[in-house]
Amino acid sequence: MSKRLMLLSNSTMHGRGFLDHAADEIKDFLGDVDRLLFVPYALHDRDGYASKVRDRFADLGIDVDSLHDVDNEEEAVENAQALFIGGGNTFRLLSALYELNVIEPIRRRVEGGMPYVGSSAGTNMACPTIRTTNDMPIVEPPSFAALNLIPFQINPHYTDPEPGSTHMGETREDRIREFHEMNRIPVLGLREGTWLSVEAPHVELGGNVNARLFQAGKAPEELEPGASLDFLLSKKP
Amino acid sequence: MSKRLMLLSNSTMHGRGFLDHAADEIKDFLGDVDRLLFVPYALHDRDGYASKVRDRFADLGIDVDSLHDVDNEEEAVENAQALFIGGGNTFRLLSALYELNVIEPIRRRVEGGMPYVGSSAGTNMACPTIRTTNDMPIVEPPSFAALNLIPFQINPHYTDPEPGSTHMGETREDRIREFHEMNRIPVLGLREGTWLSVEAPHVELGGNVNARLFQAGKAPEELEPGASLDFLLSKKP
Secondary structure: OOOEEEEEOOOOOOOOOOOHHHHHHHHHHHOOOOEEEEEOOOOOOHHHHHHHHHHHHHOOOOEEEEHHHOOOHHHHHHHOOOEEEOOOOHHHHHHHHHHOOOHHHHHHHHHOOOOEEEEOHHHHHOOOEOOOOOOOOOOOOOOOEOOOOOOOEEEEEEOOOOOOOOOOOOOHHHHHHHHHHHOOOOEEEEEOOEEEEEEOOEEEEEEOOOEEEEOOOOOOEEEOOOOEOHHHHHOOO | OOOEEEEEOOOOOOOOOOOHHHHHHHHHHHOOOOEEEEEOOOOOOHHHHHHHHHHHHHOOOOEEEEHHHOOOHHHHHHHOOOEEEOOOOHHHHHHHHHHOOOHHHHHHHHHOOOOEEEEOHHHHOOOOEOOOOOOOOOOOOOOOEOOOOOOOEEEEEEOOOOOOOOOOOOOHHHHHHHHHHHOOOOEEEEEOOEEEEEEOOEEEEEEOOOEEEEOOOOOOEEEOOOOEOHHHHHOOO
16 A cells, blocks of 8 residues: 655644645545544643544544543554644654654554644654754654654745844744755745645645745755645655 | 853844944953854854854954864863854754863853853853754754753744734744743743843843743743843752
């Protein structure tokens, strides 16, 4: 079975409800899945987060188990029909995955064809490392190595420079340029409202705005919704 | 000799030259120092950075040696009259300090009274850890533990929420709230144009706008320029 991932830049668009902007596509992607395993560790309030996700997926006819509620996490991953890793703080999320020893079980299941939905920090998790997260390093994971389900990096919530801003912090593009001073691997900037559908060997950009691709030593490129990004799966890190 | 630090939020204000907004105060702080050791590792172009810093301090009548140019880094720290750690990427900077084995020598000298000037990433370095940096984790340091010269965290380039923004990434205040879900230590948000002068046991806020203090379990507080923050030195992490 081919590897299948749906990686969202963000879970919520300004002025809309949780996952509303991509609900139809998530439902299509999950096909006949009727029970999902949710990973809530990016937020502090795991019960609240699980309850929000449970309500949202109930509307799609999908039941939800939360990883923080199960007796045996590895077994829950082993038996899941599909996985959804929600957004929040990437460092907190990755630390929890290490602590629970679920990195390898998740990798194995996704490599074997279990559908994976990630948003924001959950999208960072699918990358080789968390080196392109936007989050504050509020806790220290044992390593920056993440699930490594795709051979390139994603920068979620990608944002263009604010015209007229007088703030002197680095723009997102500056930060990714600095990333490429130290790393060679491509970085796909996913603007809010976009997502990446990976059905190996195919990769397609979803949503209604462009993504921006950064490659070491090249000028950034704008990619349009619907664009095939299959070439990214064959990139060597 | 008492511990002396000048910790700037940022090195450059919009529309002004490098360090211009605090040049008089840096000169006052350094007193009769006529030679400074500069730490350029937060940027990739160390030669370019050292040359920019050398030119700027020449205007203040101060010569500059750059740590990347010396034969023996530990010895250079041992013999320095004063230290300036410039801004850039905090993860890259901390990785370099570990690699060069200068963490302990710098700590020892600053504890012994050597004046320390930091800006942005150089200000993050003075904190117990880099857990309140804004930077992208483009490289993985062996630890998030930093120089630990002060017993609280600083968030440089502190910025208020943009009115009317539709971007769904966390605001700076959200990020620091998430920090306090996982840590107890106070965080001082230094807006651009401000700095902290530490002359133990005294701590004073410099610049012309407020700073914002975040403490676990308390509402954030606004602190005015000139405010005494001596109480921060006695906080237990």
